[in-house]
Amino acid sequence: MKLNRLGFGMLLLVAALALGTALAGSQEPAKHRFKMGKKKDCIACHEKRTPKVFKEWFACDHGLFNVKCAVCHGSVGDDFTLEPVIARCTGCHADQVASMELPTMKGKTCFTCHAAHALSPHGM
Amino acid sequence: MSVSRRNFLFTTAAASALAALGKPTLTLAEEAAKGGTKWTKGVCRYCGTGCGVYKGTRDGKLVMVKGDKHNHNAGFLCLKGFLLPQILYDESRLTKPQIRNKKGVLEDASWDEALKLIVSKFKGSVKEHGADSVAFYGSGQAYTEETFLSNKLFRAGFRTNNVEGNPRLCMASAVGGYVTSFGKDEPMGNYEDIDHADVFLLAGSNTAEAHPILFQRIARRKQANDKVKVIVVDPRRTPTSRLADLHLQFKPGTDLALFNSMAHVLIKEGLIDTKFIKENLNFGKVKKVDQTWESYVAFLEDYSPEKVSKITDCPAEQIVEAARLFGAKGRASMSMWCMGLNQRSRGVWANNLCHNLHLITGKIGTPGNTPFSLTGQPNACGGVRDGGGLSHLLPYGRLAGKAPHRAIIEKLWDLEPGHLPSAPGKNAIDMFRGLDEGSIKCIYIMCTNPGQSLPNVTRYRNGMKSKDTFVVVADIYPTRTTELADVVLPAAAWSEKEGVFGCSERRYQLDEKVVEAPGEARADFQILLEIGKRAGFGAMLPYKTPADAWDEIRKLGKDTPYAFWGITRERLHKDHGVIWPCPEEGHPGTPRRYVKGVDPLVPADWPRRMKFYGRSDGKAIVWLRPMAPPAEVPDKEYPYYLTTGRVIEQWHTGTMTQKCKELKTANAETMLELHPDDAAALQVKAGNGVRVSSRRGSFVFRANVTDTCPAGTVFLNMHDPERMCNLVTIDAYDPGSKQPEFKICAVKLEKA
Ligand code: SF4
Numbered sequence: 001m002k003l004n005r006l007g008f009g010m011l012l013l014v015a016a017l018a019l020g021t022a023l024a025g026s027q028e029p030a031k032h033r034f035k036m037g038k039k040k041d042c043i044a045c046h047e048k049r050t051p052k053v054f055k056e057w058f059a060c061d062h063g064l065f066n067v068k069c070a071v072c073h074g075s076v077g078d079d080f081t082l083e084p085v086i087a088r089c090t091g092c093h094a095d096q097v098a099s100m101e102l103p104t105m106k107g108k109t110c111f112t113c114h115a116a117h118a119l120s121p122h123g124m
Numbered sequence: 125m126s127v128s129r130r131n132f133l134f135t136t137a138a139a140s141a142l143a144a145l146g147k148p149t150l151t152l153a154e155e156a157a158k159g160g161t162k163w164t165k166g167v168c169r170y171c172g173t174g175c176g177v178y179k180g181t182r183d184g185k186l187v188m189v190k191g192d193k194h195n196h197n198a199g200f201l202c203l204k205g206f207l208l209p210q211i212l213y214d215e216s217r218l219t220k221p222q223i224r225n226k227k228g229v230l231e232d233a234s235w236d237e238a239l240k241l242i243v244s245k246f247k248g249s250v251k252e253h254g255a256d257s258v259a260f261y262g263s264g265q266a267y268t269e270e271t272f273l274s275n276k277l278f279r280a281g282f283r284t285n286n287v288e289g290n291p292r293l294c295m296a297s298a299v300g301g302y303v304t305s306f307g308k309d310e311p312m313g314n315y316e317d318i319d320h321a322d323v324f325l326l327a328g329s330n331t332a333e334a335h336p337i338l339f340q341r342i343a344r345r346k347q348a349n350d351k352v353k354v355i356v357v358d359p360r361r362t363p364t365s366r367l368a369d370l371h372l373q374f375k376p377g378t379d380l381a382l383f384n385s386m387a388h389v390l391i392k393e394g395l396i397d398t399k400f401i402k403e404n405l406n407f408g409k410v411k412k413v414d415q416t417w418e419s420y421v422a423f424l425e426d427y428s429p430e431k432v433s434k435i436t437d438c439p440a441e442q443i444v445e446a447a448r449l450f451g452a453k454g455r456a457s458m459s460m461w462c463m464g465l466n467q468r469s470r471g472v473w474a475n476n477l478c479h480n481l482h483l484i485t486g487k488i489g490t491p492g493n494t495p496f497s498l499t500g501q502p503n504a505c506g507g508v509r510d511g512g513g514l515s516h517l518l519p520y521g522r523l524a525g526k527a528p529h530r531a532i533i534e535k536l537w538d539l540e541p542g543h544l545p546s547a548p549g550k551n552a553i554d555m556f557r558g559l560d561e562g563s564i565k566c567i568y569i570m571c572t573n574p575g576q577s578l579p580n581v582t583r584y585r586n587g588m589k590s591k592d593t594f595v596v597v598a599d600i601y602p603t604r605t606t607e608l609a610d611v612v613l614p615a616a617a618w619s620e621k622e623g624v625f626g627c628s629e630r631r632y633q634l635d636e637k638v639v640e641a642p643g644e645a646r647a648d649f650q651i652l653l654e655i656g657k658r659a660g661f662g663a664m665l666p667y668k669t670p671a672d673a674w675d676e677i678r679k680l681g682k683d684t685p686y687a688f689w690g691i692t693r694e695r696l697h698k699d700h701g702v703i704w705p706c707p708e709e710g711h712p713g714t715p716r717r718y719v720k721g722v723d724p725l726v727p728a729d730w731p732r733r734m735k736f737y738g739r740s741d742g743k744a745i746v747w748l749r750p751m752a753p754p755a756e757v758p759d760k761e762y763p764y765y766l767t768t769g770r771v772i773e774q775w776h777t778g779t780m781t782q783k784c785k786e787l788k789t790a791n792a793e794t795m796l797e798l799h800p801d802d803a804a805a806l807q808v809k810a811g812n813g814v815r816v817s818s819r820r821g822s823f824v825f826r827a828n829v830t831d832t833c834p835a836g837t838v839f840l841n842m843h844d845p846e847r848m849c850n851l852v853t854i855d856a857y858d859p860g861s862k863q864p865e866f867k868i869c870a871v872k873l874e875k876a
Binding site: 064068070 | 178188189190191193199200201202203205206332333336339340343363366367771772773785786787788789790791793
């Protein structure tokens with residue numbers, strides 16, 4: 001896709017606005033709080049710093065199958081998202097992601113039913 | 125944490141906007157989700173599980189990968205698979221050929237200059253020093269057609285058997301095990317066996333990290349049936365151990381005794397299948413099949429659990445329990461193993477001993493009962509093992525050292541009788557030793573990174589770097605090997621070319637091209653073809669595309685135990701892979717080999733339930749293999765065991781995974797796993813530098829203080845290009861398979 005200068009400028013603006021709004025709309029920062037200069041496993045810190053989140057994740061299938069933090073949250077760089085974008089679920093759950101377009105799913109996200117990190121199946 | 129609709133939308137919008145700026149990653153997925161994406165079937169680039177994928181392209185770019193729900197992986201991918209698109213788009217991609225100039229610097233060149241130089245060097249070397257002064261070192265990541273072409277170019281063109289591949293470093297002992305026990309290479313079962321097994325014996329395999337989707341399938345089987353038991357046999361506690369009902373932790377290298385002891389218990393407790401033994405088995409020792417059931421039983425007398433417990437440091441009761449679980453009557457047992465058994469100076473023996481457990485219990489050839497070796501690379505099985513890309517092989521089970529086998533290939537390739545070379549080629553380690561010692565002058569390295577992945581790598585890096593050798597490397601990114609090369613060729617990557625991959629379960633599947641390669645990068649098939657033509661071998665290489673070569677490849681496998689004549693190109697385009705044997709077009713493929721009524725190569729009137737047709741009498745062999753220590757064990761000077769392995773976020777030498785944003789910072793540094801007792805003795809705290817030294821080399825790694833290994837054993841992963849475990853590992857190899865012992869050596873540790 002080729003962009004002229006005006007188009008590119010518009011996109012920058014949209015990006016900045018969208019990011020700003022995302023930050024404003026969230027209680028927590030959208031950026032990862034710490035610079036990860038050292039190449040560690042996320043778990044090395046999060047097991048201690050966010051023990052509840054770690055335990056919920058570890059106990060569920062995602063934890064057992066090693067579907068680790070980066071899959072849903074992105075890297076610790078500028079694509080880090082505190083609240084996962086559901087397109088990230090597509091790799092393994094393509095049909096379910098597609099079903100979010102259905103009228104019955106209006107106003108819902110994956111996490112409306114599947115509690116974050118524990119991601120328990122329906123009815124549990 | 126609840127996510128409101130509003131926040132969700134905002135996050136999405138921000139991500140989309142960033143994607144449009146060409147920023148990152150998750151947003152490629154985001155782009156794909158917007159619709160208008162074209163989806164094309166393919167195969168994951170990474171491990172030998174061979175998960176089916178769909179590749180999503182938009183505007184000429186690969187934007188997303190999702191699991192193929194019609195393939196064996198049922199739509200699931202592990203975290204590496206999902207992030208695949210990023211491996212194509214790092215700015216460090218090689219896009220122009222490079223030639224090292226007189227000052228020793230790589231500089232851009234034209235394809236014509238690079239190819240001219242390669243052909244003149246290789247032809248010149250053949251003329252001056254003989255055909256065996258040149259060599260090809262390929263990969264279990266190359267497509268079958270690429271390995272086929274390199275095989276033909278070097279064996280029939282340059283006329284040398286110096287055609288080798290990196291599966292020597294990972295699978296050669298599994299090949300040796302299958303061939304010696306059953307007569308032919310490759311597992312006989314398939315992934316579906318997982319859904320039928322009641323007992324899993326996971327030996328020397330960190331399945332959870334190295335083959336995540338298979339681990340998931342095992343876990344699902346266990347979740348669905350609480351009677352399913354998992355035995356893990358590994359000196360180290362890994363994420364795989366989470367699933368273990370029983371974890372046998374033993375002293376590195378003593379598992380030969382452990383398997384013999386399990387056999388001892390099986391026999392003592394009557395957990396054997398006497399009818400199967402009588403009808404289907406022979407017994408052998410060293411290289412001769414001259415033993416009996418009685419001599420086998422007598423041999424095992426030395427391996428009582430009590431005695432073996434002392435050798436292995438593994439409690440006798442655990443050995444007994446493992447044998448009882450494995451041998452329980454009426455239950456199906458599946459063993460799976462990987463580098464822990466293969467990367468050993470007695471790797472073939474370790475494989476044989478695992479096969480023995482299945483053979484004496486008759487737990488083989490029925491759903492859920494199978495000895496199943498796991499493969500590390502996507503096409504080590506299909507391309508290199510089956511296709512004959514190791515120095516001692518010819519395509520589809522033939523041996524380069526056997527005149528009648530060469531005669532068959534000469535006929536199929538339309539060559540004069542006696543054209544193919546009879547002198548044996550060099551295995552991987554000897555090939556790079558040859559480079560170091562001067563017997564090999566020119567080497568072509570394709571799709572692999574020996575400058576990082578060979579054991580005791582400094583020695584071999586020196587050989588590659590030497591002014592007296594001419595090293596060509598074709599790859600997609602700069603690596604620890606391209607930095608040593610005289611010529612670097614920019615190769616097209618996965619998805620920028622097409623070809624066939626064959627995974628651990630004998631499933632052949634087509635990986636389709638979906639995007640163009642960047643700059644001047646070319647597919648390996650095209651590069652080899654061009655070299656062949658310029659070297660004067662054009663007449664024997666009458667192809668334009670990989671698809672053109674496929675029928676010839678099918679023909680090479682025809683009337684062999686690998687038969688896959690039925691797997692046509694059309695079928696590969698349509699199907700989600702086919703498992704061979706598949707001898708006729710229209711044949712559905714074979715889930716279990718050697719089984720009457722299932723495998724088309726077993727005659728309908730065969731009197732027994734299985735025919736191991738790789739052996740003339742159709743019988744498998746139980747080998748009497750004694751306990752043998754690793755090539756190097758700790759002593760006063762080097763008092764620790766070093767073992768090596770993998771983490772889920774990275775793959776092999778990290779050249780692709782470390783191009784993914786998410787994986788660059790995730791477990792990307794190789795750290796030394798050090799037991800708290802050892803850390804205390806060395807006065808080392810987490811994060812401190814520790815110098816790890818062996819008789820071969822030394823390097824400082826930061827410490828990760830953890831009790832995953834028992835005290836006295838430390839662990840490094842193999843992935844980090846900046847912190848290479850292979851500066852320290854040993855290059856001793858198995859005398860049969862010639863596979864090096866990456867898994868065990870002796871080191872000393874000092875606080876740095
Ligand atoms: S398990 Fe292996 S083949 Fe499957 S997605 Fe992961 S790396 Fe790819």
